[in-house]
Structures are given as C-alpha cells and as structure tokens.
Amino acid sequence: MALDAETFNSLLDTIERFVAERLRPAEAQVDAEDKVPDAIVEEMKELGLFGLTIPEEFGGLGLNCSEEARVAVALGHTSPAFRSIFGTNVGIGAQGIVMDGTEEQKQKYLPGMASGDIIGSFCLTEPDSGSDAGALKTRADRDGNGYVLNGTKRYITNALRADVLTVMARTDQGEPGARGVSAFIVDAHTDGIRMGKPEKKMGQRGTYVSDVIFEDVKVPADALIGGKEGQGFKTAMKVLDRGRLHISGVCVGVAKRLIADSLAYAAERKQFGKPIADFQLIQAMLADSETECAAAEALLHDAARRKDAGEPMTKLAAMCKYYASEMVGRVADRAVQVHGGAGYVADYGIERFYRDVRLFRIYEGTSQIQQIIIAREMLRELRG
Template structure:
C-alpha cells in the first residue's frame, strides 16, 4: 500500500488528457534517446517539431497566435511530466514558458504574428540570453551593448550558459541601450539567428549535469538587428519586463523541481523494496523507513506549496517574494531529498545508469539558474524589512 496523494485542486479532464499525451511523448520518444543525446550534448532538432505536433509547445499562448489556447496550468502539466521523466535535453520552459510570454505580453501585433506561430510548431526554437561571463543574476551589470544606427541596432558583446542555444532560431537578448542608465538602460531585442552576420555560437559547454541539453556561449560582433525587433515600443523597458515575468518563471522552476523530488522518492521506494540486506528487504530497516518518511513529507509539502502558488498565479496574486520562496526552498529541498535517496541506493546510486544518479547531477543547477538561491533569500528579506 502506498500513501494516497490528494487530487490536484486545479486538475480537470482536459489537463489529464494533456498529461497522458505529454507522458507518452517524454517516456517513449525521449527517454530512450537520452543516452545518445548526452553523448552528443544536444538532442535531435526534429524533436522540437515532434513536440509541436503534439501540442506541447506554446500551450499557454492564444490560438490566434498559433498556440493551444491554454493557460499556465497547461504549461505546468507539461513541465511536471518532462521533469518526472527526467528529460532535461531541451527546455520547453524557456521556449514556451518564458520567451513566448515575453512576446505575448510585450511584443507588437506584428511581432506576435511573425514569431509565435512558428514557435508553436517547433519550426522556430527560442532561447533567452541574459547571463554574461561577468554578470549573472545582477542584470544591471551586463555589458552587451545595442547602439541605434538608423533602422538597426548594432550589438556587441557575449552571453553564456544559454539553454537551447545550439538550436535557437530566435533569441531574446538583454542589452544595454544606455550604458549609463543602470537598470533603466536595459532593453530586450529579438534576434533571428539564421544567416545573421556578426552572430556566432561557441562550442557546446561541458556540464556535470543535464548533459543532453544544448548549452552554449553566444558572441555578437557588430551584429546588425532591425530596430523593429526591439521588444516593446521604447528602449529601457527591459529590466521592468524581466521583473514582471519572474514570478511566473520561478514558479515553473519550482513545479519541475517538485516533480523531480517525487520521482526520486518513488524510484527509491521501489528499489528498497526489492533490495535484500541481512536476509530481508532494505525497506524493513527502520532507518530506511524513517528516511523515506522524511523524504515523502518534503515532497508532499513541496507539491502543496506549488499548488498554492499556481492558485495564486491564476488569481494574479503571486508576488515576487512568494515565488522566490518556492524557487529556493523547493530546489534546495529537492537536492537534499535526492541525496538521501541516492544513499539508500548504496553503490548503485553512484552509477550513471541509475536514474537517481542523473537526478543528483541534473537537479543541482536548480539552485543556481533562474536567480541563485542566495538572491532569492535576499528578495524575501527585503520584502520583510519594508
């Protein structure tokens, strides 16, 4: 007998159908290819189109722009199933949950019609480029510049750790349009990478985890981009645009972490029931039972917190500090739970063929990207100190 998990308060029949479709795709079409994709450090480009065929891209974008016409709930279901399957080889979150919504919320009508339908089919892959070699979470420090020259911006600089970077056809780039204006000098410019002079991708980065995901550096050398590709109608709005989207983006990270945490517990429970030690199952030992009880408690709390945040987002009430709490605590706790679960696997937990070993390395970046957890705590503390 296992613990009965309460029904998700936001689930309905349509979302259950989407969950089934997403689960089949990730488990049958992606999981068997993960090892090959890890060896080449990227997945096959054709899988983006396959995800588009199944309606897994831009699920929360209106049908008028080629999307599925759903909401954040649809994106959350897809995210949960992708992370439950441990498919970290491409980021639907970045493509659909971040870039698509930047275009939807801030783009002109022409920009939306031009790019969103192709993103929904997977014909165009999207990435976002904020982090630089000398600037991570503190975006006011970015040095990539965009200088207006007639009908174009001339962009110079470099970005690093760019998810979906190898396949990206469309990249939302954070630039300084006014280097002396601090946060008010940041703008977002959309670049189309195909045959773009001055645009260059670096080699695929060698990571300790998520090895099948294409992550690269990007270089811009006098790269000319049409001024009409500015996101929004005026310069200097980029920092505000980024801040407005952060609660949603960080909740997606929390959703994925919580799903991975539960997968770790489920896998470990199955393992300790079968593993024999001293003439009995490993599950019969009190230490094992107590450790798993603790892990399941953490996973249940994480899931409950995520569900509450989703409900707040649906009511347009999810604030920045609460999203920061969800992001840091769930990503941190996921790492702790996975560590405990790996220990219960013994030596096999250290073998890369076992999913728990991949979870151990894949989950670690969750405490870094989307804003380092230390920054999340600072955000929370500032809100407390007002």
C-alpha cells in the same frame, strides 16, 4: 485562459504516457550520446509541447499557470534534457514577446514558436553579470533607424539551436543599473552573431549552453520589444517569475520519480535477511523525501493559483523556486544513499539525476538570489 477540464486532463494523460513510454526508455541513450534524438523532437512538436504557454490565437495551447505547473510536474518524471528542448519556447524564449511584445511582433514570431519551427533563446547572463543582471554591458547603440549590438552573453540555453534570440542590452549608456536596459528580438542568423562552443557540463547532457557573441550586429528599430526603450529589465523579471514556477514544477516531478524509484528499490533490496525498506533509518530518508516533496508541491500549486488570480508574483515565485530546487537536491542525495553502491554507478540512473538536479539551484536565479528577493519583498510589504 484555462482549457476546459476534459481537454486538459486528456492533454495531461497524453503527456504522462509520452514521458513513460517514449522518454524514459531513451534516458540512458541521451546521456551517453549528449543528444535528444530528432525523432523524439518531432514527436514533441506534434504533441504541441513547444506551444504550451503561447496563446491559442497564435497556435499554442495557452495554458494558465496552474495548468502549466501540473504539466511541468509530469515532465519532471524523466530527464530534464527532454524538457529543455522545448523549455525556452514555453518560458524564457517566448514569454517576453507574449507579455510585452507588440501585436506585430507576436504575429511574426509566436506561431512559429508554438509549432516548434522557430526555437527561441533568452540572452541575459554575461561573463561579468549573472546574479547582478542590472550590471550587464552588452550595448545597443542607436544607428539611424535601428541599433547596433555589441557584447557577449554566457551560458545561454538552446543558443546553438536558436532561430530567435531575446537579447537584453543597454540602450542608455549614461543610465546605470536596470533602467538603461532594453529587450530586443534578434534573428540568430544575423551577420555579426557568433556562437561559442557547447559547454561541457556536470549534468543535463543532451541540453546545450554556449556563449553568444555580438559584434556590430545591426537590428531594426522594430526589434525592440514593445517598441519602448528602458523596459528590458522589467520584461526579464516578469519572464523569470513565471519561469521559476515552471522550474519548481519540474523539481517536484523529478523528486517524485526519485522517491518512487527509491521506494521500489528499498522494497526489493535485501540485507540481513529482509528488505532494507524495513529498516527505520531507510524509512526515515523516504519519509523526509516524501514530506518535503509534498510541501513543495503544495507551495507550487498555491502560487500558481494566486498567479492566475492576478496576485503579485515575485515573492511567491522566488519561494517556490528556492524551496523546490533545494528540496530536489536533498531528495536526490537521499536516493543515492538508499541505493548505496547502485546509486553511485550508472545502471539505475540515480547518479544521472543527482548530477542533473544540481543545476536547478543555479539557473533562473540562484538560491541565494531567491532568498534576497523573498526578504526584500517581505520588507517592502512591512513598510507599505
């Protein structure tokens, strides 16, 4: 359900000011210390950022896709590490419960997730299955009235902070591919769960990813999302469709930030007696970035409106994520070039964004997977 225009605009204004006045000044500190300050996390909770997309009846703000897209763009004007703190609660960590959970599951978990008292994480990727999500090997074997989970999940965002894990596991060992996969809500502190060490990453310092190891982890039958076996892959794909729109919005926001910084630098930096912004080859880079960013934003908002109208989402979400993530990579590269040596050193923060945005082309489905999805859906539409 959409908020009324006045309420939403007030929320968006508050978030934009929070980004500009609180988060941007802390960017270098977060990158240096590899940690978002606890005080900022508490402020995020107070602003309701953990519950942006959780329905109002469970304590969230209940933003629709169009509203979420605009908020994601605003959040993109600062380091992605900040958004990652609450991003799993907004998206992949909570949406499986929102979309397919039972009423009891929603009542149990969503209020705490909306407040930020419960951090959710999404466990799909494994050492031998990333893009091929249907090949996952984590098992959920029947044990009396419950299940026993065994397996390893890899590159799991916010696992080290998590209280609740949405876990994709194979309940039907005789059914290959996606149809044998089910989704579970698992207390992250259950006996038999071990967290791997935090990975050292190229960028997005202040965010944490790690392995999650399940060794004879016993979960009750009511941990099965929706109470149905074999629906896990469908749940995961629906969650990722919406998540890809959110990531697209963040990409647009980061691109806008980089373009603004590049334009300001080019207008001030002088060579040969005049600002480098007066040189046509600098202008060409700025123009390319501005045009591509505008195209990505138009695609994003069109897809979000269509999602809210109930149109099929898979192809549109893939198109958005593919184009926006590739776009912001090109914009970041040009930003380094416009800044020259200043873009390569840490003083201006451009090199940090250059490192940070590289991940957007990989997680929640690589660019190559998005291309496959887009082409598959095109052929499906052709063949009826």
